[in-house]
Amino acid sequence: MRSLISALLRRRCVRFTTQQCRRSLSSHSKHALVDDPNNVVLVEGKASSRTAVLNRPSVLNALNTSIGVRLTELYKSWEDDPNIGFVALKGSGRAFSAGGDVVAIYNLIKEGKLEGCKKFFRTLYSFIYLLGTYLKPHSHTVGAKATKEKAERHINGEV
DSSP: OHHHHHHHHHHHHHHHHHHHHHSOSSSOOTTTTSOOTTTSEEEEEETTEEEEEEOOGGGTTOBOHHHHHHHHHHHHHHHHOTTOOEEEEEESTTOSOOOBOHHHHHHHHHTTOHHHHHHHHHHHHHHHHHHHTOOSOEEEOSOHHHHHHHHHHHHTTOO
């Protein structure tokens, strides 16, 4: 009986290990640097505030070129709009953002598509520069409650 149990345990471990090895590094598509630009960043807004929501929860909101382009467009339009006084950025799902989409960049480099990598870095660093020079109060946070509290402080002139 003991040999049967130990054999079953060994078989279960082998099956688990082979399934784990077959999994890819993530659930990214091969070219995940470019997604549907209308769905990767959602917009929420009330009165004089706007919130951009990163919408790639399956990959922990890893940043890609589409997200960079969309965020740049949104932030520039909000900066020019006198009716918007506060801007926030948050992530959907369990993470704010995992950072850059390294798996997709690795796949592009492996395939020799360096222009896609250059576009990725150019787009995201341009957005980071825009954030650093942004004229309106803005915040990025994981929790909606913290965003709301920070927005209220900015609107009330406490910061």
